[in-house]
Amino acid sequence: xADTNTIISPENLVYKxxxxxxxxxxxxxxxxxxxxxxxxxxxxIDEMGIQETTIGIAPVGCAVLAYNYLDIDWQxxxxxxxxxxxxxxxxxxxxxxxxxxxGDGDLAAIGTAETIHACNRGENIVMVFINxxxxxxxGGQMAPTTLPGMPASTCPAGRDTSHDGxxxxxxxxxxxxxxxxxxxxxxxxxxxxxRKTKKALRKAFENQxxxxxxxxxxxxxxxxxxxxxxxxxxxxxxEEHMFAYYPLGDMKDE
Amino acid sequence: MRELKLMKGNEAIAHAAIRCGADGYFGYPITPxxxxxxxxxxERPWESTGxxxxxxESEIASINMVYGGAGCGKRVLTSSSSPGVSLxxxxxxxxxxxxxxxxxxxxxxxxxxxxxxxxAQSDYFQSVKGGGHGDYKLITLAPAxxxxxxxxxxxxxxxxxxYRNPVMILSDxxxxxxxxxxxxxxxxxxxxxxxxxxxxxxxxxxxxxxDERSVITSVQxxxxxxxxxxxxxxxxxxxxxxxxxxxxxxxxxxADYIFVAYGSSARICQKxxxxxxxxxxxxxMLRPITLYPFPVKELQELAxxxxxMLSVELSxxxxxxxxxxxxxxxxxxxxxxRFGGIMHSPGEVVEALEQKIIGE
Numbered sequence: 001x002a003d004t005n006t007i008i009s010p011e012n013l014v015y016k017x018x019x020x021x022x023x024x025x026x027x028x029x030x031x032x033x034x035x036x037x038x039x040x041x042x043x044x045i046d047e048m049g050i051q052e053t054t055i056g057i058a059p060v061g062c063a064v065l066a067y068n069y070l071d072i073d074w075q076x077x078x079x080x081x082x083x084x085x086x087x088x089x090x091x092x093x094x095x096x097x098x099x100x101x102x103g104d105g106d107l108a109a110i111g112t113a114e115t116i117h118a119c120n121r122g123e124n125i126v127m128v129f130i131n132x133x134x135x136x137x138x139g140g141q142m143a144p145t146t147l148p149g150m151p152a153s154t155c156p157a158g159r160d161t162s163h164d165g166x167x168x169x170x171x172x173x174x175x176x177x178x179x180x181x182x183x184x185x186x187x188x189x190x191x192x193x194x195r196k197t198k199k200a201l202r203k204a205f206e207n208q209x210x211x212x213x214x215x216x217x218x219x220x221x222x223x224x225x226x227x228x229x230x231x232x233x234x235x236x237x238x239e240e241h242m243f244a245y246y247p248l249g250d251m252k253d254e
Numbered sequence: 255m256r257e258l259k260l261m262k263g264n265e266a267i268a269h270a271a272i273r274c275g276a277d278g279y280f281g282y283p284i285t286p287x288x289x290x291x292x293x294x295x296x297e298r299p300w301e302s303t304g305x306x307x308x309x310x311e312s313e314i315a316s317i318n319m320v321y322g323g324a325g326c327g328k329r330v331l332t333s334s335s336s337p338g339v340s341l342x343x344x345x346x347x348x349x350x351x352x353x354x355x356x357x358x359x360x361x362x363x364x365x366x367x368x369x370x371x372x373x374a375q376s377d378y379f380q381s382v383k384g385g386g387h388g389d390y391k392l393i394t395l396a397p398a399x400x401x402x403x404x405x406x407x408x409x410x411x412x413x414x415x416x417y418r419n420p421v422m423i424l425s426d427x428x429x430x431x432x433x434x435x436x437x438x439x440x441x442x443x444x445x446x447x448x449x450x451x452x453x454x455x456x457x458x459x460x461x462x463x464x465d466e467r468s469v470i471t472s473v474q475x476x477x478x479x480x481x482x483x484x485x486x487x488x489x490x491x492x493x494x495x496x497x498x499x500x501x502x503x504x505x506x507x508x509a510d511y512i513f514v515a516y517g518s519s520a521r522i523c524q525k526x527x528x529x530x531x532x533x534x535x536x537x538x539m540l541r542p543i544t545l546y547p548f549p550v551k552e553l554q555e556l557a558x559x560x561x562x563m564l565s566v567e568l569s570x571x572x573x574x575x576x577x578x579x580x581x582x583x584x585x586x587x588x589x590x591x592r593f594g595g596i597m598h599s600p601g602e603v604v605e606a607l608e609q610k611i612i613g614e
Contacts, residue, residue: 053460057322058471067469073458075325076471077318078348084315085322089458091306092278092328093447096460114318117311 018046024068031231033221034062034130036188038069040198041099041128044205045072054097055089057082061103062136080111083118086125097208099126104145105135108170115170122179122213126204129171129218133242134226144168147245152226167245171218175251181213183252187220187243189235203253212254220246256437263397264430266404266438267333267359267423268293271305274408275444277328278306280319282338285371286427287361290333303444313338317345317358324354325470327450327457329411333359335427336377337368339385346420347386350487351472353456355414357407358392359423361430364595372595373427373518378572381424382546389484391491393421393498394545396516400434402543408439415454417494424545426568428518428597500543501552505531509538511611512556514577515566516542518597523566525600530607537607545573553580562586562611566603569593586611 020042028034045054051072058066060079067074077085082100090098107115107129118125134152135141142152142159145167149158159167175183182204186197197219204215220242222234229237261269267290271279281291291309299305306323310316316332323330334342339360349356360381364374379385381394393413397403403425410421451459461467474480502520505527506512513523520541530537540556542549556563562585565574571589578587590606592598598606 052462055326055458055460064473067471071461071467073461073468074470075322075458076352076469076473077321078344081314081318081321081345084310084318085325087308087315088278088280088306088319088322088330089326091308092323092326092330093459113311114315117315 018042020046020051020071022069022071026069027065028062029225031222031224031234032062033132033188033219036194037128037130037197037219038066040188040194040201041101042070044198044201045070048202048205050097050205053095054099055093057086057089057098057100059100059102059106061106063101063103063130064137066101080106080109081114082106083111083114083123083125083127087118087121087123090123090125097205099128099205101128102130103136104129104131104133104143108168109144112170116174116177119174119214119216120177120179124208124211125214126208127214127216128201129216130221131218131246132221132223132226133167134223136223136226140226147241150241169246171216171251174216179213180216180252181254182207182215184216184250185218185220185246185248187238187248189222189238220248256439258435258437260433260435261400262289262431262433263400263403263425264289264361265293266400266436267407268297269438270404270407271331272297272299272303273439273441274411275303275329275442276305276331276407276411277444278308278323278330279332280308280310280316280323280330281332281334282310282313282316284335284338286363286373286430287333287335287359290359303441305444313341314345317342320356320358321345321349321352321354324349324356325352325458327454327459329445331357331359331407333361335361335363336365336374339377339380343380343386346392347388347390348472349420350390350392351388352470353418354420354470355411355418356420357410357414357423358420359425362424362426364593370595371427373568373597374593374595375426375517375519375568375591376570376572376593377424378545378567378569381422382548382576390487391419391494391546393417393419393494393547394424395421396424396543396545397429398517398520398541399429400432400436403429404436404438413498417490419490419494424517426518495547498544499547499549499551501549502541502543503552504539504541506538506540506556508536509559510536510561511607512537512560512563513539513566513603513607514542514553514563514573515539516545516573519566519568519591522598522600523603526603526607529600530604533604535607535612548576548580550580553577557581557584560585562588564607564611565589566598567591568597
């Protein structure tokens with residue numbers, strides 16, 4: 001039987017954690033998508049060699065502590081205001097790489113104005129949008145992206161569209177704006193999808209370096225705690241319900 | 255070489271910002287201060303000094319752009335008027351909570367609500383007592399002339415960076431709109447990124463290898479850490495109160511009574527002093543230049559000398575509370591002021607002094 005120490009010798013290592021990802025234990029729930037997307041952004045930053053020149057803007061929501069996990073400079077924004085911060089950071093430091101990391105409540109409810117106008121001005125930034133259809137941090141309330149009939153703590157009988165309207169497809173809306181150059185919707189629930197999301201993130205940062213305008217990468221995500229499902233159930237439910245309303249793929253790639 | 259010009263207070267803010275080497279201005283139009291951004295857009299400083307000027311989609315966006323810029327150690331400012339500054343309160347408490355230096359100009363108009371576009375001083379409480387949530391203070395400067403509108407821009411940046419705290423220039427529609435001669439400072443270069451990296455290690459300029467990374471945040475979920483941070487903030491405010499009180503005393507040496515007034519109200523009171531003295535009433539004025547920190551010690555000294563004080567404000571009576579706290583019952587302190595966009599006349603102020611203070 002092979003000795004495990006021999007197997008994990010340096011010449012056999014084909015994968016290791018990027019140094020951009022810090023060793024702090026993540027506060028995210030088991031099955032949460034945030035950890036995966038954090039890792040992907042960290043890998044993209046590492047592979048592009050832009051750790052020293054990247055500034056992240058963290059949201060209010062579950063990712064409020066994102067700055068504990070990526071070893072770069074960060075600013076933590078008020079709820080929904082990350083695109084306004086990112087606008088100023090990029091305009092004052094045009095040679096740096098700037099990205100916002102926001103959830104659905106942050107980007108598509110309280111921060112809608114900042115989101116739309118940053119995209120409409122074509123701010124040369126990357127916006128990473130985690131859409132799990134629920135407010136995770138505050139305990140599972142209805143989000144602007146909660147699906148019709150989907151239960152949440154502020155719509156326990158499920159979202160009643162006659163009362164609350166339909167969930168907003170903000171990425172489709174932003175793709176209409178001339179200021180966006182790249183709008184895509186991905187997921188991170190299978191190895192294949194993780195690879196696609198990483199590719200999308202890389203393209204978004206490359207767009208910024210090419211001064212092409214705003215790139216938005218939406219990642220349809222799960223919230224096992226908020227959805228009250230096991231991680232496996234949540235992935236299945238996402239495939240069946242979330243993808244039907246939020247189809248994956250590029251909405252715009254110029 | 256200082257340059258002599260005739261211009262509005264709002265225009266002076268814009269010129270002073272460019273000349274002192276400001277890095278960015280983010281704003282949203284509102285009367286009576288729109289000339290600030292209009293002047294900046296006409297001057298096109300991005301072509302000369304490299305200063306960024308951007309019209310935001312709202313005051314909420316403006317103040318958060320200021321947050322982003324300040325977080326990079328850049329010298330950034332915004333301006334607005336009362337309803338717009340109300341919208342900025344969230345941003346201001348985050349700026350204070352993240353200890354970010356920046357300058358906010360409030361060209362105050364009458365309120366509450368949409369109110370009026372005429373001058374008022376009814377945002378005193380909002381400026382010096384907080385405005386947003388949490389225990390924080392804005393260093394607050396009150397210009398009484400177009401010259402001070404210009405001079406206080408650089409002073410505000412200096413104080414903001416000295417204490418890593420937002421600084422408010424609390425003006426009003428009269429000072430913002432009136433034209434006076436003003437001596438503008440010479441052009442000074444903007445800070446280089448290298449200068450910021452060396453002198454403001456906290457700024458998010460990108461994490462250099464081997465350096466501590468910079469994280470700008472106001473969140474501390476551990477309550478004991480948050481309490482410690484609040485103690486640190488309070489210690490900073492005590493230092494500000496010790497070092498940064500600014501005021502002007504006018505004809506106080508022989509005064510039996512004094513007006514306490516700032517900004518345009520102080521200008522009106524200068525005339526009131528002339529009228530009163532012609533009638534044989536020995537009155538002087540203490541003009542607070544910093545509203546926070548407030549000239550408490552100076553008022554305590556004057557309370558030993560005078561028989562009464564009249565706080566003259568374009569409000570229903572706000573600063574008068576701080577005057578009374580300082581004087582602590584030693585002499586009578588009353589308030590007089592027109593408000594809601596109406597300015598008192600110098601004669602009305604003298605009448606109020608006779609009726610409310612001398613008549614007693």
